[in-house]
Amino acid sequence: MNNNKKYGFDTRTIHGGSTGKNPNNALNPPIFQTSTFVFDNIDHAEQVMSFKSDDYVYTRGNNPTLRLLENRMAELEYGKGAVAFSSGMAAISSVLFSFLKPNDNIIVHRTLYGSSYSVVTKLLPKYNVEYKIVDLTNLEELKTAIDGKTKIIYFESPSNPNLAIINIKRVAQIAKDKNIKVIVDNTFASPYFQNPLLLGADVVVHSATKYICGHGDVVGGVAVAKDKDYIQSLKFDYMCEFGGVMSPFNAWLLLRGLKTLGLRMRQHEKNAIEVAKFLKNHPKIESVMYPGLEDFKGHDIAKEQMNGFGAMISFEIDGGLEDVKKFVEKIKLAQLAVSLGDCETLIEVPAIMTHRGYPNEKLREFGLTDSMVRISVGLEDYQDIIEDLEQAL
Ligand SMILES: Cc1ncc(COP(=O)(O)O)c(C=O)c1O
Structure with a gap:
């Protein structure tokens, strides 16, 4: 069902991203609780390590349970691919670091989840990334804040905790002209109520800990994007290198939670x-x-x-x-x-x-x-x- 848009949302939460039958005809996918994967021989290792094969190497890079969750989330958010992370904050910080370098700046909305605010105002400045806090409900304020060094506009809509609504389409139009990436934290809405990629955002991030899980028993995060090459880079240059990987068990619980989203x-x-x-x-x-x-x-x-x-x-x-x-x-x-x-x-x-x-x-x-x-x-x-x-x- 990869990117098959003809099914409705509820159907995609249950079947989306599946690549075929489960082992032993099991209804549910197994939890691939393994750290590493065995190669058939050196040629096979060579194929997989050079990405010529989709087979698996090591769970910090990929794992079948994680891949199913990523494929399903990509379908639900209308992306071309997704990366699962150990937490929402691992997803958010990895995505921000993936686009920024010293002397760039980032524009964020005034109200963000507390730890996201800390990443932007405390961590990024240590790497010479400046931040500008703007009321993004006021698009004139946004236009004034943008300069030649702005690389990212980052916000939540609805925002935490005061439910500010930011016009995603309009922000994306302003950003597109200037080659600025728009990253939206869609945690409060979930993919059921909102799909920021369809409104022009480049990357959507989730604290999967929240509605995607739905049962308060997992900490996890997901990033979804329209650009397949970006997803490959986010996965192997950032998630895999920073090491904020989700556990297969958590991915399995999230797949279970998604069925009733x-x-x-x-x-x-x-x-x-x-x-x-x-x-x-x-x-x-x-x-x-x-x-x-x-x-x-x-x-x-x-x-x-x-x-x-x-x-x-x-x-x-x-x-x-x-x-x-x-x-x-x-x-x-x-x-x-x-x-x-x-x-x-x-x-x-x-x-x-x-x-x-x-x-x-x-x-x-x-x-x-x-x-x-x-x-x-x-x-x-x-x-x-x-x-x-x-x-x-
Ligand atoms: C809007 C929002 N984004 C991100 C996060 C961080 O997610 P996590 O706790 O999964 O790291 C939270 C956590 O409450 C949140 O409310």
Whole structure:
């Protein structure tokens, strides 16, 4: 089913990327739990090591379980190939390093996942790569920021934690004229709700830990691109050399999780719409950030570029950090935890948890207030999630 676009999304999550029968006619693919692969003879070794054969050498470079996951993800994101990584951060940092060299610069949106922000603002400058933080919802600001040394525009849409929606198509048009690569972190939407490569992005990255897994039992990452040569280079010059390889067992769990991605995303979103409506009407809630709300700033762009609005919501409680602490401590059903995309509803306070890497003045400047709470709406009955929030408020 390689890049066979005639099947629907749910079918591709189950069958996509398969290259034939499984050993012993097993319904499910085996976990190839092996570090190395045996060559038939020196000629065979020569063929494989020089990429003249697709056979396997060593799991840090490739493995059949990983290849199946990569092929399936490439189909789901309409790419020509994918690379699996040990974590979302391994995918993101490898992709950034693959395009950048000293004296280049990178433009990023104001709000990013905390560790991505740290890579950009702390690690890259050590290698003389400058960064520019821009409000990418304002395309004029982007145009002004671009200069002759800009190599990458990197952002999340919807962004973590405040669900900012960035117009991927418009950003890609601006970048294309100047030969700048557009890299989109699609973790919040998942390939079910959004396909950035179809909107003009060059590379899409995922924390597969989240919706792709869906069950909170794997840490993993994936990068997908339209350019097959780039994927080959990302895999063998970066993933394989930095060594951030995914384990075959995790790839197998992700293949299992993917089978229900569409089913889960539909239910996640259904629940999130109910939760967002509840929060919007609650007197103790100051603001609700959810792209599905008609009066949310990015709603119209989200409607255009996404197939739905997802299940991540942030909201501000009337009060400060002390009130937020009281609120989260009263929560019974939802779990106080970082991460997202699991069956369980997860709740967290970005300013002191996922985004504590941001300096305080930047948290304030970018609107990540002490009274902000982020909720990853799970798959429980939505009435129970709402009842839990209500009693805690
Ligand atoms: C939007 C986003 N990107 C990337 C990451 C990093 O992924 P991982 O924890 O799999 O390294 C996260 C983690 O929360 C995230 O929320």
